[in-house]
Amino acid sequence: MLAREYSMSFAAVQKHVAMLERARLVVKRRHGRERLVRSDPERLRQAGELLDRFELIWRERSERISALIGEEETDE
Amino acid sequence: MSEVTVTRNPEALTMAMEVTYEVPIERVWDIWENPRKLERWWGPPGWPATFEEFNFLEGGTVSYYMTGPDGDRPRGWWKFRKIDRPRYLEITDGFADENGNPDDGMPVGTFTVDLDETDGGTRMRVVSAFGSLEDMEKLIEMGMEEGMKLAMGQIDALL
Numbered sequence: 001m002l003a004r005e006y007s008m009s010f011a012a013v014q015k016h017v018a019m020l021e022r023a024r025l026v027v028k029r030r031h032g033r034e035r036l037v038r039s040d041p042e043r044l045r046q047a048g049e050l051l052d053r054f055e056l057i058w059r060e061r062s063e064r065i066s067a068l069i070g071e072e073e074t075d076e
Numbered sequence: 077m078s079e080v081t082v083t084r085n086p087e088a089l090t091m092a093m094e095v096t097y098e099v100p101i102e103r104v105w106d107i108w109e110n111p112r113k114l115e116r117w118w119g120p121p122g123w124p125a126t127f128e129e130f131n132f133l134e135g136g137t138v139s140y141y142m143t144g145p146d147g148d149r150p151r152g153w154w155k156f157r158k159i160d161r162p163r164y165l166e167i168t169d170g171f172a173d174e175n176g177n178p179d180d181g182m183p184v185g186t187f188t189v190d191l192d193e194t195d196g197g198t199r200m201r202v203v204s205a206f207g208s209l210e211d212m213e214k215l216i217e218m219g220m221e222e223g224m225k226l227a228m229g230q231i232d233a234l235l
Contacts, residue, residue, distance in 0.1 A: 019088070020087060024223065039087075043209060046209060047087075047089060048084075048086045048111075050210055050213055054204070058080075058202065059080050061117055061119065062095045064117035065104075067108060068113065068116050069097055069104070069107070
């Protein structure tokens with residue numbers, strides 16, 4: 001089903017789901033012949049919060065780099 | 077400096093940051109190649125970084141520490157996986173023990189740096205990737221938690 005909905009090969013979908021599963025962002029469940037995959041909203045929320053913090057780290061770093069480069073200009 | 081553009085992918089545990097500086101590419105490359113410059117922007121406010129060993133060559137390792145306001149010295153390491161001067165860097169990073177040796181029990185992250193010449197400037201793109209949510213948590217905390225604590229302390233002082 002997932003493979004049909006996205007323009008990806010079944011193997012590519014399988015590989016992506018395996019990655020998400022390893023990161024524990026999705027949960028896989030067997031239902032008869034099918035494997036059902038659902039996202040783990042709590043884990044995704046945690047990942048989002050961590051990325052908020054990481055984004056801030058890099059925004060601050062880019063500001064410091066800007067100041068550092070600008071400072072050199074005035075030195076020259 | 078341009079606006080900073082951040083693209084996040086919480087499912088893949090990656091984040092890309094892009095910014096353009098109005099200086100030649102060599103000058104942006106230098107903030108990565110020169111440890112004395114790195115020290116001036118890597119650590120969060122109140123946690124300056126000191127780079128000790130700095131082997132800027134493919135396969136070369138880096139050891140550094142950050143000094144906190146209470147004298148704490150968390151240590152980290154880098155390894156340069158790829159260096160294509162002055163456009164591309166691939167680095168793995170992690171925690172180190174008190175002697176500066178990689179701590180095998182702790183997670184490892186990777187990031188790449190891409191520099192491109194634009195009309196009158198240099199675009200820098202940094203892409204970071206984490207292996208798992210737990211790894212991401214630990215690695216981000218090293219770069220952040222102490223800085224946040226300090227910022228909160230400053231707010232307290234203001235109040």
